[in-house]
Amino acid sequence: MSPSRRWSLKYSVAAASFAILLAACGGSTASKAPSAAASTAPSTAASTAPASVAPSVAAYDGIAYPKIAVDCKNRPPNYTGEFAQIKAIDKLTVEFDLCAPDVAFLSKIAFSTNGIQDADYLAAHAKDKSIVRAPNGTGPYKFKEWISGDHITMVANPDYWGDAKAISPTLIFKWADTAEKRLQDLQAGPETASGIDNVAPADFAAVSSNPALQLINRDAFTILYLGFNVDDAPWNNEAVRQAIGIGIDRKRINDTFNPAGSSVADYFTPCSVPGGCEGNPWPAFDKAASIAALKAANFDFTKTYDLYYRPKVRGYFPNPPGVAQDIQAQFADLGIKLTIHVEDNATYLSNSSAGKYSLFLLGWGGDYPDMTDFVDYHFGTGANKAFGTKFKDLTDALTAGATQIDPAKRIEIYKQVNDLIAKHVPMIPLNHAASAAAYQANVTGAQAGPLGNDAFWPVKPGDQPQIVFEQNSETSGLYCGDESDGDSLRNCEQMFDPLYTYKIGGTDVIPNLATSCDPNPEGTVWTCHLRDGVKFHDGATLDANDVVMTYAVQWDANSPLHVGNSGAFDYFPGLFGGFLPKP
Amino acid sequence: MSRYIIRRLLLTIPVLAGILILVFFLSHILPGSQCRALIGERATDAMCADFDHLHGLDLPVYQQFVNYVAGLAQGDLGASVKTSQPVTTLLIERLPVTIELSFYALLFAVPLGVLLGIVSASRRNSSMDVVTMAGANLGVSVPIFVLGLMLAFVFSYLLKGTVLWLPPSGRLTPGLTITPLVVSWGLEDLKGPLRNIIDFFSNIYTFNALITAQWVIFVDAFRHLILPAIALGTIPLAIIARITRSSLLDVLGLDYIRTARAKGLSDKAVVRHHALPNSMLPVVTIFGLQVGALLGGAVLTETIFNLSGVGRAVSESIASRDYAVVQGFVVVIAIGYMFVNLAVDISYAFLDPRIRLQ
Numbered sequence: 001m002s003p004s005r006r007w008s009l010k011y012s013v014a015a016a017s018f019a020i021l022l023a024a025c026g027g028s029t030a031s032k033a034p035s036a037a038a039s040t041a042p043s044t045a046a047s048t049a050p051a052s053v054a055p056s057v058a059a060y061d062g063i064a065y066p067k068i069a070v071d072c073k074n075r076p077p078n079y080t081g082e083f084a085q086i087k088a089i090d091k092l093t094v095e096f097d098l099c100a101p102d103v104a105f106l107s108k109i110a111f112s113t114n115g116i117q118d119a120d121y122l123a124a125h126a127k128d129k130s131i132v133r134a135p136n137g138t139g140p141y142k143f144k145e146w147i148s149g150d151h152i153t154m155v156a157n158p159d160y161w162g163d164a165k166a167i168s169p170t171l172i173f174k175w176a177d178t179a180e181k182r183l184q185d186l187q188a189g190p191e192t193a194s195g196i197d198n199v200a201p202a203d204f205a206a207v208s209s210n211p212a213l214q215l216i217n218r219d220a221f222t223i224l225y226l227g228f229n230v231d232d233a234p235w236n237n238e239a240v241r242q243a244i245g246i247g248i249d250r251k252r253i254n255d256t257f258n259p260a261g262s263s264v265a266d267y268f269t270p271c272s273v274p275g276g277c278e279g280n281p282w283p284a285f286d287k288a289a290s291i292a293a294l295k296a297a298n299f300d301f302t303k304t305y306d307l308y309y310r311p312k313v314r315g316y317f318p319n320p321p322g323v324a325q326d327i328q329a330q331f332a333d334l335g336i337k338l339t340i341h342v343e344d345n346a347t348y349l350s351n352s353s354a355g356k357y358s359l360f361l362l363g364w365g366g367d368y369p370d371m372t373d374f375v376d377y378h379f380g381t382g383a384n385k386a387f388g389t390k391f392k393d394l395t396d397a398l399t400a401g402a403t404q405i406d407p408a409k410r411i412e413i414y415k416q417v418n419d420l421i422a423k424h425v426p427m428i429p430l431n432h433a434a435s436a437a438a439y440q441a442n443v444t445g446a447q448a449g450p451l452g453n454d455a456f457w458p459v460k461p462g463d464q465p466q467i468v469f470e471q472n473s474e475t476s477g478l479y480c481g482d483e484s485d486g487d488s489l490r491n492c493e494q495m496f497d498p499l500y501t502y503k504i505g506g507t508d509v510i511p512n513l514a515t516s517c518d519p520n521p522e523g524t525v526w527t528c529h530l531r532d533g534v535k536f537h538d539g540a541t542l543d544a545n546d547v548v549m550t551y552a553v554q555w556d557a558n559s560p561l562h563v564g565n566s567g568a569f570d571y572f573p574g575l576f577g578g579f580l581p582k583p
Numbered sequence: 584m585s586r587y588i589i590r591r592l593l594l595t596i597p598v599l600a601g602i603l604i605l606v607f608f609l610s611h612i613l614p615g616s617q618c619r620a621l622i623g624e625r626a627t628d629a630m631c632a633d634f635d636h637l638h639g640l641d642l643p644v645y646q647q648f649v650n651y652v653a654g655l656a657q658g659d660l661g662a663s664v665k666t667s668q669p670v671t672t673l674l675i676e677r678l679p680v681t682i683e684l685s686f687y688a689l690l691f692a693v694p695l696g697v698l699l700g701i702v703s704a705s706r707r708n709s710s711m712d713v714v715t716m717a718g719a720n721l722g723v724s725v726p727i728f729v730l731g732l733m734l735a736f737v738f739s740y741l742l743k744g745t746v747l748w749l750p751p752s753g754r755l756t757p758g759l760t761i762t763p764l765v766v767s768w769g770l771e772d773l774k775g776p777l778r779n780i781i782d783f784f785s786n787i788y789t790f791n792a793l794i795t796a797q798w799v800i801f802v803d804a805f806r807h808l809i810l811p812a813i814a815l816g817t818i819p820l821a822i823i824a825r826i827t828r829s830s831l832l833d834v835l836g837l838d839y840i841r842t843a844r845a846k847g848l849s850d851k852a853v854v855r856h857h858a859l860p861n862s863m864l865p866v867v868t869i870f871g872l873q874v875g876a877l878l879g880g881a882v883l884t885e886t887i888f889n890l891s892g893v894g895r896a897v898s899e900s901i902a903s904r905d906y907a908v909v910q911g912f913v914v915v916i917a918i919g920y921m922f923v924n925l926a927v928d929i930s931y932a933f934l935d936p937r938i939r940l941q
Contacts, residue, residue, distance in 0.1 A: 129667045148668070148676045149891020150754055172757045176889050181752070184732075185889075188739040188751045346615030346904050349623060364624060384627055468757040476621075476665050484622055557633075565667050567637045570622045570630055 062088030063119075063545045065552040066580065072099035080382070080578035086551050088544030092530040094499075094514075096551075101405045101523030104370035106500050106509045109517070109528075111368050112453060112489040113480050113571040115139070115496025116513055118536045119549035126553060126561040132477040137496035138513065140166045140457035142537040143478065150174070152475060154494055156457075161534040166457040167445065170466035173491055175474050179203065179313075182470045186213065186438055194461045195439035195446055196470040197454075197487075201259035201318045207438045214441050217261045220432035221270055221450035221507075222316035223374065224363040226327060227427040231388035232358035234305075239297040241425035246283045247290030247334045253326055254431040257319040261434030267418050268429045269374040272450060272507060275401070275414030276371065282422060282429060291334055304337040309361040310348035315452075316363030316433050323430075324361060355385030362386070363433075365486070366451065367571070369507035371414055372402050377574065379426065387426035394420045405523045443467075447505035452486050453493050455504045481554045482564025484571055495537070499528050499547065513542065556580040584932065591928070595921045599914065606913045607651065610906045611644050617904040621665055638664060651910070660914075661907030663900070670911035673896060675779055678915070679786035680754070681892035684884070685877035687789075687808045688816035693870060696820040700827020700866075704835065705854055715824065722821030731814035731887035738810060750807050752889035754788055759803055761788055767795045811888040815881050819873040826869050830862040864931060871927030875920040 069085035070076065084097040102108070118136055125131035135143050138161065141154035152173045156166035174193070176182045179200035185193040187210075199207055199215065207215045226248065228235040235241055250264045269276035294301075309324045317323070321342075328338045338359075343351065352360055367373050377383060380398045383390065397420060401413040437448040442462030447454060461467045471487045480492035499514035511517075517528040534542035553561045554572045557579040562569070573579060617640060618631035626634075635641040639650065654661060660670035703715040739751035750756065764785035765771050765778065773781070785791050789808070792801035834840065835858050843853050882894035893912055900908035 132667050145760070148666075148673070149680070149896070150889075151757065153760075170758065174753065174757065174889070176752065177886070180732075181887065181889065184735055184739065185752050187743075188735075189743055189748075191756055192739075192750060192752065344615060345902065346613075346617075346620030348615070349619040349626065350614070350616045353619065353626065353628070362624070382627070466758050477667065484625055566621055566634065566664055568618070568622055568626075568630055568634050570625050573627070573630065574625060 060088065060090045061545070062090065063548045063552075064088070065548050066556070069097060070099070070580070075099075076581060078578075078581045081555070081573070081580065082577040083551075083555060086548050086555075088548050089527070091543045092532055094528045094530065094544045094547045096526040096528070098524045098526070100403050101519075103402070103405055103407075103410065103523070104368065104372050105519070105523075105526055106517060107368040107370045108575045110498050110500040110502055110509050110512070111571065111575060112493050112496075112498070113483070113554070113575070114498045114550065115480055115492055116498065116542065116546055117479075117481070117496075117550045117553075118538070118540045118542075119546045120540060121536070121538065122549055122553055122561055126479070126563055129563060129565065131479045132565045135478040135492070135495055136536050136538050136540075137492075138534050138536055138542060139493070139495040139497050140164065141171050141494040143495055144170075146475075146478075149474065152478075152491060154491075157537060159535050161531060164457055167460045168456070168465075168467045171456050171494060172466055172468045173475070173487075174468060174470045175472065175487065176470055177473055182472075183207070183438070185470055186440070190440045190442075190462060190464045190468075192468070193440075193470045194443050194459075194464060194466075194468045195437060197437050198315065198472055199436045199438045201257070204259050204436060207436075212441050214439050214443070214446075216437045216439065216446055216448040218435045218437060218448035218452070219272065219450040220262055220434040221272065221366040221369075221452075222363060222433050223265055223268055223270070224316045224323070224361070224430045224433060225265075225268070225427040226430060227352075227357070227360045227362055227386055228425065229355050229358045229360075229386070229388040230424070230426055231355070234299055234303075235358055236388075237297055237299075238424060240294060240299055242423075243290050243293035243297060243299070244334075245422075245425045245428050246286045246293070248327070248330055248428055248430070249285045249287075250282075250428075250430050251285070252330075253323055256326065257322050258431055258433045259318065259436065261436070263432050263434075265429035265432050268378070268421055268427075269371055269418075270366065270432050270450075273366070273369050273371055273374065274407075275411055275417075276374070277418075278411055279415035279418035280422060287333060294334065294336075299336075301335045301337075304339055305331075305359060306341055306357075307331075307338045307359050307361070308341045308343055308348070308352070308357040310343050310345050312345045312348075314363060315365050315435050316431075317361070318433060318435075320361070327361070352386050353384040355388055357386075360386075368451070368575075369502075369509075371417070375414075375417055375421070376402055379421065391420065391424045391426070394424060449502070449505040449507070451502055451507060452490065453502055454490060456494055458504065477565035479565055481550070481572070482566060482569050484568075497534075499530075513547075558582045584929075588925070588929065591925050595918070598921065599917060602917045603652075603655075603910070603914055604648075606910050607648050607906075608644065610901075610904075610909050611647070613901075613904065615904060616640075617664060617906065620902070620904040651907075660911035663905050663908050665900075665903055665905050670907050671779070673908060674911065674915055675783045676786060677891055677893050677896045677912075679783055680890055681878065681881070681885070681894065683787045683789060684808060684811055684815060684881065684890060684892060685874065687812035688877060688881075689819065689870070689873065690816075691812050692816035692820035692823060692873070696823030697827050697866065699820075699824040701831060701854060701859065703824065703828040704831035705850065707832065712828075716828070719821040719824045722817045725817070726883075727814055727818065727881070728883045728887055730817060731811070731884055734810045734814055735887065749810050751810065752807075754804060754807050754890065755800065756803050756807075759800060761785075761791055761800050761804070762795065762797060764791055764795065807888075811884050811890060814887070815877070815884045819869075819877075822869055822873070823866060826865050827862070830865045831858055834858045834862040867927055867930055871923055875923045878919045878923065879916050 064085060064087035072084050082098050082100060082102055084099050087095050089095050115137055121136045133146055140157055140160045142157045144153040144155045146152045154171045156169045179198055182196040183203055186196045204215060207213050228241055230236055254262055254264050266281035267277050271277035309320055311320050324340050328340055331338045351357060352362060376398050379394050381395045397413055397417045401410055404410045404413055439446045440462055444460045445458040456467055459467055473487050475488045475491050476485055477483050477488060480489055483489060497513045499512060500509050501512040503510050514528040514530055517526050519526050553559055554569050556562055616631055618634040619626045639647060662669050699715045703712045706712050735751040738749040742748050764781050765773060788804040789801055792804060840853060840858055843857050882898045885892040885895040897909060897912045
């Protein structure tokens with residue numbers, strides 16, 4: 001991560017906090033709408049509007065969702081979310097009222113699941129799930145066809161509101177689930193594939209040395225770790241975990257199994273995230289000290305222990321069996337016998353989240369550039385049982401960090417968080433694995449950002465009339481409010497615009513459909529100003545109600561439109577704390 | 584004959600019921616939740632509890648089975664949890680791909696296999712016989728995924744830029760679109776079973792392109808099938824060649840063949856008119872078994888060549904615990920297999936008059 005990029009990342013979060021402080025000194029940059037401004041849904045959507053919409057008293061029929069804002073001081077039972085109300089102030093102004101400040105708000109609304117939908121289209125197509133295979137966004141590409149199992153075709157949107165219109169008139173997504181197959185298709189020529197995702201690490205050199213191809217590195221935004229269930233012996237002894245923590249040669253694993261651009265993880269969170277690399281780095285590898293510490297902790301070297309992993313290749317885990325075997329060998333060097341257990345993917349995820357594995361290999365690919373996406377998810381109060389009982393000092397620090405709007409104070413908190421993780425050792429961070437995409441050599445404008453949100457509208461496919469990009473798997477659905485796999489989200493990102501977005505190829509957050517989103521001094525109200533004249537692909541015009549309903553349909557578990565694809569809407573609670581529960 | 588057919592059809596009912604029960608309960612006792620298979624690392628306990636309740640997975644398994652059978656009785660095979668598509672729709676999309684691939688694989692394997700078997704039997708112990716049988720052994724021995732990858736490497740990579748280049752994956756060149764039959768025939772508003780049948784045949788691209796004279800599409804679709812058909816058909820070809828040779832040799836050793844030769848008939852006439860028809864019964868049996876096996880979906884071939892057929896769909900659905908898809912596809916494959924076997928058994932009567940008289 002270059003110093004300039006790290007600075008600019010920290011600046012984007014600092015800027016949000018600075019805006020709050022500036023508003024406190026120079027007057028409010030945003031104001032709460034008066035409570036009497038609750039309003040009805042537009043008449044076109046009245047027949048299928050959610051029951052909680054209130055009558056209009058403003059010139060614009062703006063929606064306030066829910067009609068009566070959540071009382072943050074007396075929350076409904078089971079409500080853990082951060083939203084109190086989302087409302088359309090006027091045609092081009094939306095206000096998000098939060099129960100507590102959220103420093104990562106702009107990063108979260110930029111996430112792919114929050115691409116803005118047309119409220120009328122939602123009303124017409126969400127309930128019967130037809131929206132899943134017939135998307136309607138505002139993006140530079142619009143949907144043309146989806147041949148199930150084969151490909152998805154998009155065409156350039158000639159009415160795109162932005163300056164950066166799509167260069168290639170046609171964009172086709174195909175898929176192949178092995179890296180070798182994807183590379184074979186790329187090598188077969190531009191008619192078969194313009195570009196592919198996730199080149200196998202072993203093929204990096206082959207692609208780089210092929211004059212007909214180009215390798216585009218994707219900076220690491222992942223973490224691979226060796227996890228402990230801290231409730232299970234012998235790993236319930238913190239001294240034992242600390243000993244193992246310095247007994248694993250993480251550099252050896254990184255150098256042996258990861259592609260160029262990967263790094264040893266001295267912290268759980270990549271350094272590209274503000275606060276990620278604050279505090280003391282992970283202690284250095286010292287085998288002799290590790291063995292001595294294990295003996296001092298009365299570790300039982302006579303027993304054989306179990307190590308679990310799943311063979312599924314992931315961005316953070318390009319060679320699962322290799323790493324597992326190396327871990328086993330390194331434990332053997334410490335005098336500890338391990339038996340490796342390989343589990344099927346679905347079984348593994350169920351069991352690991354239930355805390356059934358005492359020692360296991362797992363990882364994480366980041367979604368948005370904030371500490372809450374990494375450490376809160378894994379070690380916070382809402383984390384699953386994979387690591388066993390949570391550490392109160394750590395969860396308290398994480399809660400403080402998530403709500404601290406002062407960037408300098410936030411950094412201090414995350415220093416403490418990183419030090420506590422190194423002290424308690426719920427896991428050993430191994431590597432931040434990089435990855436890469438590959439394209440035909442004559443393709444220009446291609447990028448591979450760390451967040452995986454690759455933009456295809458600036459891509460010129462050489463002398464071909466279309467871009468053909470081969471991803472890892474078939475898209476599950478194109479209503480991305482209810483999708484979580486990277487391939488589906490990548491497809492959505494070409495057709496939908498969120499209020500803010502990440503800079504192409506990077507992690508900086510910039511305005512998109514909103515010209516700005518401004519917080520009040522406390523950071524509990526965010527007022528977003530929309531661009532005027534933006535059209536959806538079906539010709540409808542963007543207004544504030546579309547934004548309200550985009551979020552409301554995901555947020556309100558009781559809404560008849562809260563149907564989605566699988567109905568899980570699994571990103572929403574992770575981003576914004578929880579659903580509005582059913583009464 | 585008609586009583587025999589009716590009896591066989593009635594026997595399919597308990598067989599299907601057994602398959603249905605077995606597949607349903609086997610897929611539900613697989614470890615790992617559907618929720619976590621779908622959502623992955625981000626799934627939480629609360630999320631999965633809601634998910635299970637939404638999809639009826641928190642009901643007792645027997646209750647889920649009853650609900651499934653009730654739906655099945657109304658023609659509802661359920662829907663994919665991953666894509667929300669009805670299983671019926673997925674079948675209409677995926678089964679034609681497998682049928683088309685199987686057709687061309689057998690079109691490659693059967694005539695060539697029979698021919699090689701005849702040549703080998705006619706020239707027993709000659710160099711031609713040895714080479715043919717060695718080739719058959721090789722065909723059976725080489726794993727499909729090795730053969731498929733080698734074919735793709737040679738024809739898609741090494742021969743790139745030549746007239747012999749063949750596409751390594753997919754059904755059509757990206758950018759080409761086949762016009763559905765309902766559009767060609769002006770039936771876009773048609774709904775119901777007839778629409779499903781038309782869509783089914785529409786998804787057999789070479790058939791669709793042939794009858795609607797979309798010649799560019801036909802040639803392109805056919806070119807995309809060459810490599811997977813060869814890869815998939817090599818094992819049936821080898822088996823059919825060996826069985827044909829073996830069966831023909833048995834028949835050529837019979838007295839009536841000696842009589843035919845003694846009458847002055849040429850070897851060619853003896854083989855073609857007298858020996859071959861009587862040696863076809865085992866070949867037809869093998870053919871039927873191969874059709875059934877191919878209809879089950881050639882997972883490896885479909886994966887290597889990126890074809891969205893039945894085998895790949897079932898394989899992906901098992902991994903993602905998409906129970907409805909697994910159940911629906913297995914039931915349909917089982918029905919197909921049983922009907923193919925029935926057709927094979929009925930064909931015996933036409934091939935061998937002795938069976939007909941019995």
